[in-house]
Ligand code: AMP
Ligand code: ZN
C-alpha cells in the first residue's frame with residue numbers, strides 16, 4: 001500500500017452538522033424490512049444474539065478492488081487513562097506497543113464523554129460539526145432531546161458527518177461493529193454490514209469471539225474494518241476513582257481481553273494483514289469538592305431548559321435578550337464557574353458552532369461541577385469518585401492510542417494525538433479516500449507510518 005499525502009490542514013471552522021437526508025428514512029425502512037423478512041443471511045459466527053445485516057453500502061460483499069487491502073480492528077476501552085498502562089500489569093498492551101506505535105495520550109473532545117468522544121474518533125470531526133455534543137442534548141430546531149439510552153442512538157437523523165465505516169462501505173468495503181456509538185444508526189442511509197443494538201451485558205469474551213469469527217470469513221465477505229467496544233474500565237473508574245489501587249482489577253482484565261484478541265489475530269493465516277488500533281474516548285478524574293455548584297441555586301431558571309454537558313451545563317433560553325440577561329445574572333452569582341453565551345465559549349472547545357450546546361454554557365473551573373442538586377449532592381457525599389467530561393486538554397481527560405500492523409512502524413512513541421486524527425489514520429491504513437470535510441489530520445502519525453506490503457489482487 002502506498003501511503004498518501006497527509007490530509008489537508010486541520011480546519012478551524014468546521015462545517016455545520018449535516019441535516020437529515022430524506023433518503024435515510026427510506027433506507028432505514030428498507031433495512032428493517034429486509035431484516036424482518038430474513039432476506040439477508042446471518043454471518044457464519046458463534047454470535048449469541050442476532051447480528052443485523054444492513055442494506056446499503058457494500059451489501060456485505062467486498063468489491064474486488066479492495067480485497068487486497070489490510071484489515072483494521074478499531075478497539076475502544078472506554079475511559080482508559082494512559083497512566084493505567086504504567087501503574088498496573090499490562091503486558092499485552094506492552095506487546096502491542098512494542099510491535100507498533102503508541103502515543104503519550106489521546107486528546108479527546110469537549111464534553112469528554114462517551115458519545116461525542118467516540119463519534120469524533122469515527123468521523124474526524126469536532127462535536128460542533130458532527131452534532132453529537134453529549135450523551136444527552138437538546139436540539140432547539142427539532143424541539144427534541146437526544147438520549148443515548150433510547151432509540152435516538154439508532155436514528156441516523158441525529159448523526160452528522162461521515163463515520164469511517166460509512167466511508168468504507170461507500171467505497172465497497174464490508175465493515176462490522178461489535179458496538180461503537182453511531183454504528184446502530186443509518187447515517188446517510190448506510191450502516192456497517194454487520195452491527196448489533198447496544199447491550200452492555202454481552203460478555204466481553206463473546207465480543208472478541210465474534211470479531212475473530214468475522215476475521216475468519218472468506219475474503220469476499222471478510223470485514224476490512226471492525227469496531228469493538230468495552231466499558232469495564234470506565235465503570236470501575238466511576239465507581240472507585242481513577243487513583244484507587246482497586247483499578248488494578250479492571251485494567252488487568254482489559255489487558256487479558258487485549259491478549260485474547262492479539263492471540264486470536266496471530267493465529268489467523270492472514271495475521272500479517274490485520275492492524276489493530278486501540279483507543280479510549282476520554283480519561284477519568286476525581287471531581288473537586290471545593291468547586292461544586294448547584295446551578296438552580298444561582299439564578300432564576302424558570303422557563304429555561306437545562307441539560308448536563310458532562311460537568312458543565314447547557315442552558316437553552318430561546319431568546320437572545322433573555323440569554324444575555326441570564327448570563328449576567330449567573331456570572332454575578334457564580335464563584336467556581338463561568339457562564340458563556342454560545343458565541344463566547346472558547347473556540348478551542350469546538351462546540352460553539354451548534355445550537356445544540358445551548359444558548360448559554362456554564363463551565364466549571366478546573367475539575368469542578370455545575371449540576372442539578374441531586375448530582376452535586378452525590379459528589380459531595382463522595383458517591384461518585386470518578387467522573388469525566390471536562391476540558392479535553394486536561395491531562396486527566398486524555399485517553400490512550402496504540403496501533404500495530406501493516407503500515408505502522410515498530411517501537412514508535414508519538415506525542416499526544418487528537419481524537420479527530422484517528423479517522424484520517426484509519427482511512428489511510430485502509431486505502432480509503434477520506435471524506436473531504438474532516439478536521440483531523442494524518443500528519444501527527446507521520447513518524448509511525450511505513451509503506452505496507454499489499455497482497456497481490458486475487
Ligand atoms: P459515560 O457516562 O460517558 O461514561 O458512558 C459510558 C457508558 O455508555 C457505558 O457504561 C455504556 O453503558 C454506555 N454505552 C456505550 N456505548 C453505548 C452505545 N453504543 N449505546 C448505548 N450506550 C452505550
Ligand atoms: Zn466513555
Ligand code: ZN
Pocket residue numbers: 079234235238388
Ligand atoms: Zn464514563
